[in-house]
Amino acid sequence: MALALGLGSIFNHSSHPNVTYSIDAEAECIRFTTSRNILEGDELCIFYSHNLWFEDNDVSNESFQNHETPISNDVASPDSTEDDGISTDLFPDDLLPFESFKYLRDDGEELSNGVVATVDAWVVDIPEPRETTTLLEFIRQTGLGMPDLQHLKRVRKTSLEEGGFKSTLLLSLEHPTVLPPNLPEPYISPVPTSPARNLEEVVLKSTIWPTVYQPRRVEKITWTYGRIRWIRAGIQRVVDEARRAKEMGEIPIASYVPDEWETVSGLAARDTRNSTNHPLRHSVMNLLRQVSNAQHSPPESSDNMTRNGQRYLLTSRTLFTTHEPCIMCSMALLHSRVKDVFYIYPMNQTGGCGGLSCVPGLDGVNHRFSIWKWTSPVDLKDALEVDPQLDA
Numbered sequence: 350m351a352l353a354l355g356l357g358s359i360f361n362h363s364s365h366p367n368v369t370y371s372i373d374a375e376a377e378c379i380r381f382t383t384s385r386n387i388l389e390g391d392e393l394c395i396f397y398s399h400n401l402w403f404e405d406n407d408v409s410n411e412s413f414q415n416h417e418t419p420i421s422n423d424v425a426s427p428d429s430t431e432d433d434g435i436s437t438d439l440f441p442d443d444l445l446p447f448e449s450f451k452y453l454r455d456d457g458e459e460l461s462n463g464v465v466a467t468v469d470a471w472v473v474d475i476p477e478p479r480e481t482t483t484l485l486e487f488i489r490q491t492g493l494g495m496p497d498l499q500h501l502k503r504v505r506k507t508s509l510e511e512g513g514f515k516s517t518l519l520l521s522l523e524h525p526t527v528l529p530p531n532l533p534e535p536y537i538s539p540v541p542t543s544p545a546r547n548l549e550e551v552v553l554k555s556t557i558w559p560t561v562y563q564p565r566r567v568e569k570i571t572w573t574y575g576r577i578r579w580i581r582a583g584i585q586r587v588v589d590e591a592r593r594a595k596e597m598g599e600i601p602i603a604s605y606v607p608d609e610w611e612t613v614s615g616l617a618a619r620d621t622r623n624s625t626n627h628p629l630r631h632s633v634m635n636l637l638r639q640v641s642n643a644q645h646s647p648p649e650s651s652d653n654m655t656r657n658g659q660r661y662l663l664t665s666r667t668l669f670t671t672h673e674p675c676i677m678c679s680m681a682l683l684h685s686r687v688k689d690v691f692y693i694y695p696m697n698q699t700g701g702c703g704g705l706s707c708v709p710g711l712d713g714v715n716h717r718f719s720i721w722k723w724t725s726p727v728d729l730k731d732a733l734e735v736d737p738q739l740d741a
């Protein structure tokens with residue numbers, strides 16, 4: 350948890366905020382950033398959450414609606430690219446129409462198989478718990494044990510069988526050079542070598558010695574209204590393609606890679622297993638073949654895909670697909686060095702992007718890509734349902 354101090358606690362809430370914020374755990378601060386041009390007299394507001402504990406009387410709601418139609422839950426049409434002047438405004442995280450599938454475990458490196466790396470440190474029992482504050486002040490003034498032990502709490506309390514607690518003070522790694530007066534002999538006890546990186550580690554490490562929780566800094570992804578509109582267009586495109594595939598007697602699965610992120614052109618492919626009578630003609634495989642053909646044909650006939658680079662076909666590109674790619678297609682995507690994959694339908698029994706397996710999360714693979722699951726309602730979604738045992 351982070352408690353905003355100073356002016357940080359003064360921001361009122363708006364469902365159309367003009368200020369976004371992110372927590373910088375390392376610097377122990379909250380960074381507030383304006384996300385629109387601010388006119389003189391404008392109130393700066395942040396978005397608290399959807400669960401307000403008060404009645405929202407934010408007056409900017411009304412004027413905002415004249416300015417921009419908030420993104421609705423249905424998929425916008427791909428040609429709704431008119432600029433409303435706010436495409437670079439930040440889209441509120443709580444309203445994102447998709448969610449990230451996280452597959453990289455944030456384990457501390459040295460915590461393998463639940464074994465916590467420890468080092469021996471000097472500790473001393475505190476006979477008189479009332480002295481604890483004075484002892485902590487002594488530690489602070491002498492700097493004893495710093496900086497080696499700053500990832501640990503200085504006092505450990507252990508319950509005694511006969512009731513009550515015993516408090517133990519952490520002194521230093523080396524034999525303490527100075528000692529607070531009137532204490533018994535110090536002794537050696539193991540302590541974790543590093544802070545707890547996740548909640549599991551807090552529990553595990555703190556059974557040895559109370560350990561500070563210091564999550565690794567996660568880079569925050571911000572989404573603009575323009576980017577969200579572009580993603581919606583990508584989703585709409587694969588839905589349309591899959592619907593057409595179905596009309597033509599194919600399995601209703603389609604994929605699409607836009608050219609450049611600002612545009613809606615690019616390459617799309619449908620599943621063609623039925624018409625080709627070929628079991629590997631999945632939409633992603635078809636699409637990758639198209640991309641590769643485009644890159645190897647002469648420039649005048651090739652798509653803008655040639656700009657993409659030489660060998661790594663989808664480097665820094667986003668792929669949209671109706672159904673979570675199967676393991677074969679996920680591996681092909683990994684080879685292609687794709688950056689992001691968005692899909693609508695999870696395929697829990699066959700998928701290679703988090704369903705049955707998570708190919709980019711496997712040990713030893715040489716590329717990782719981000720996986721995004723669409724969570725918002727989609728027109729025609731039901732019409733695109735396939736056998737859950739199918740490899741998409």
Ligand SMILES: C[S@@+](CC[C@H](N)C(=O)[O-])C[C@H]1O[C@@H](n2cnc3c(N)ncnc32)[C@H](O)[C@@H]1O
Binds near residue numbers: 406
């Ligand atoms: C963190 S404080 C914000 C600063 C507060 N308005 C002040 O003057 O100290 C949060 C409180 O502000 C009020 N508040 C913030 N945004 C509001 C809004 N949109 N409508 C009504 N009350 C709001 C609520 O009473 C809420 O509990």
